[in-house]
Amino acid sequence: MGPLTFNDIISTEWNYVIALIIGMAFGYILEASGFSSSRKLIGVFYGYDFVVLRVFFTAVSVAMIGLLYLDYFGFLNFSQLYVLPTYLNAQILGAIIMGFGFLLGGFCPGTSLTALAIGKIDGWVFTAGIWLGIFIFSEAFPLIEDFYNSGYLGYVTLMDQFGVSPYVVAFVFALVAVSAFTVASIVRRRVKDVQY
Amino acid sequence: MEYVNQDFKKVYWNPYFGGLMLGLLIIATFYITGRGVGATGGTKSTVVATVNAVAPEYAEESDFYSKYLDEDQNPMKNWLVFETLGIIIGAFISGSIKGRVSFKTEHSPKITANKRLVFALLGGLLFGIGSQFARGCTSGAALSGSAVLSLGGFITMLGIFGTAYLFAYFFRKLWI
Amino acid sequence: MKKRYIILAIVFLGIAAGLLTLPATVEKTPVTPTELLMDIHSNNRFINSDQLAKRIIDGDPVLFLVDVRDKAEYDKYTLPGAINIPFDQLLNDDWRGYLNQNVNDIVFFSNDDVLAEQAWVLCKQLGFKHLYVLDGGLNYWFETIMQPKMPKATEPTEAFDLYTFREGASIYFGAGSVAVPVPAEPKPKPQVKKTIPVQKKVKASAEGGC
Numbered sequence: 001m002g003p004l005t006f007n008d009i010i011s012t013e014w015n016y017v018i019a020l021i022i023g024m025a026f027g028y029i030l031e032a033s034g035f036s037s038s039r040k041l042i043g044v045f046y047g048y049d050f051v052v053l054r055v056f057f058t059a060v061s062v063a064m065i066g067l068l069y070l071d072y073f074g075f076l077n078f079s080q081l082y083v084l085p086t087y088l089n090a091q092i093l094g095a096i097i098m099g100f101g102f103l104l105g106g107f108c109p110g111t112s113l114t115a116l117a118i119g120k121i122d123g124w125v126f127t128a129g130i131w132l133g134i135f136i137f138s139e140a141f142p143l144i145e146d147f148y149n150s151g152y153l154g155y156v157t158l159m160d161q162f163g164v165s166p167y168v169v170a171f172v173f174a175l176v177a178v179s180a181f182t183v184a185s186i187v188r189r190r191v192k193d194v195q196y
Numbered sequence: 197m198e199y200v201n202q203d204f205k206k207v208y209w210n211p212y213f214g215g216l217m218l219g220l221l222i223i224a225t226f227y228i229t230g231r232g233v234g235a236t237g238g239t240k241s242t243v244v245a246t247v248n249a250v251a252p253e254y255a256e257e258s259d260f261y262s263k264y265l266d267e268d269q270n271p272m273k274n275w276l277v278f279e280t281l282g283i284i285i286g287a288f289i290s291g292s293i294k295g296r297v298s299f300k301t302e303h304s305p306k307i308t309a310n311k312r313l314v315f316a317l318l319g320g321l322l323f324g325i326g327s328q329f330a331r332g333c334t335s336g337a338a339l340s341g342s343a344v345l346s347l348g349g350f351i352t353m354l355g356i357f358g359t360a361y362l363f364a365y366f367f368r369k370l371w372i
Numbered sequence: 373m374k375k376r377y378i379i380l381a382i383v384f385l386g387i388a389a390g391l392l393t394l395p396a397t398v399e400k401t402p403v404t405p406t407e408l409l410m411d412i413h414s415n416n417r418f419i420n421s422d423q424l425a426k427r428i429i430d431g432d433p434v435l436f437l438v439d440v441r442d443k444a445e446y447d448k449y450t451l452p453g454a455i456n457i458p459f460d461q462l463l464n465d466d467w468r469g470y471l472n473q474n475v476n477d478i479v480f481f482s483n484d485d486v487l488a489e490q491a492w493v494l495c496k497q498l499g500f501k502h503l504y505v506l507d508g509g510l511n512y513w514f515e516t517i518m519q520p521k522m523p524k525a526t527e528p529t530e531a532f533d534l535y536t537f538r539e540g541a542s543i544y545f546g547a548g549s550v551a552v553p554v555p556a557e558p559k560p561k562p563q564v565k566k567t568i569p570v571q572k573k574v575k576a577s578a579e580g581g582c
Binding site: 003004005013015016017018019020021023024025026027028029030031032033034036037038039042045046048050051054055056057058059060061062063064066067071075077078079080081082083084085086088089090091092093094095096099100101102103104105106107108109110112113114115116117118119120121122123125126127128129130131132133134136137138140141142145148153154156157158159160161166169170188194196 | 198208209211212214215217218220221222223224225226227228229230232233235236239240242244245247258259260261271273274275276277278279280281282283284285286287288289290291292294296297298299300301303306308309312313315316317318319320321322323324325326327328329330332333334335336337338339340341342343344345346348349350351352353354355356357359360361362363364367368369370371372
């Protein structure tokens, strides 16, 4: 019954080994899908390469559906999974900042690591930037601590907040994903090719 | 269909296949460990460890660092650090197989390499700051968070992509 | 639009739609009268005082005692670690988190077992799981654990072993080896010791983050 380490089916000494293996699979998949190229990534915002959209939405949708089915058939206890806490103000600000970061840097932290791994200098610099950014944040922490903790709603899920059934959310999300892919293909055909 | 040129190096997986694999990986991660993946946590541990090594008393005092410093445990001994290491290794393996490993700065022909690096640094800076506020980045919050239908995950995902779409026009000179 | 993508999309949406056909939550299926009668008939719900004493002494982490008598009686004497949910408040929302869960074994008890049994039936009907009743209630508890009777010489060894166990238990639970267990002053109210995983996500979930 999952999650396995939480329910002591796998002992916690394996945790780090598992982390390494999962990370390796993650890095492999990202790189093999082309996420180590910043110009490929940024294509989603300019219409010449929608790989980010396709991979991302497919992944989230598959994961959602898979987890819900596993939970329904008793292989997994959904309520024991880690849910991200909601800090309304802080997260909205953080997301906006990250949006700009994406446009300027052309990477997100995960993909910058894959770029770093294959020797891309801009990946190295981006990762160094993340390090600096975290450092700056932590130094400035006393000033922003209140805002950092503002808007706390708890470890809420969509089901808790809006009272919708998770199955409906998953289905609607799948629908949205497929529609997005269709629109993306249409847009892709009309946009000028970019060589990268 | 997706390949702009037929150079073997640029042959990537079909994105839906990649998405499927990633989705399955997320399911497996949650099933085994009960948590999702993350990309900034490893870097954050590095920051904490560095500050702790350079100025341990300062780190103890600070509200931020002290949370991550345990008496006898190295702050680098952390699930995310190992996972981050794994990402680098896995990506390297994938890149080597396809012959994509090489030192270069990828940039649009419209700007210089140095300009690209400057913006990469800026972008990283913003991501570092933003990911702390949002308690996650695209991998941790948007990807793993949304997979378990957490409100924070969706907010972060919509925020990042929404903002980027809204302001992409103003940065187009960097890319196309 | 390539045909295979259309097929893939349809398959994908089909699987997603399959989720909609699932009943809302498995727990919400109401307990049918037949099931309830069978459960009542089976007597699986009973835990006798020896078993309970052993579990308390062993410090069983999933044991969760619920005293369904009213507060006055609870304050006078109760089993260690028990919380008080008076029978008429059983269905209050405050207690719902304690009663409707999948982690602990809930043992209802009262003076005899009539009230505890009623509590059991009530909760069982709502579909709660892991519910038990202390057989014979506190009355029988006193007779067996707190004031165990020395078996006659003709009885088998097991009876003597049981007696020894009960003697030890009675000392553990604070009875004098010769005495009426009801103390003059009320027993110190036992604290609810465990962290009860309430249905909300605030606890009992894996650690994580980015």
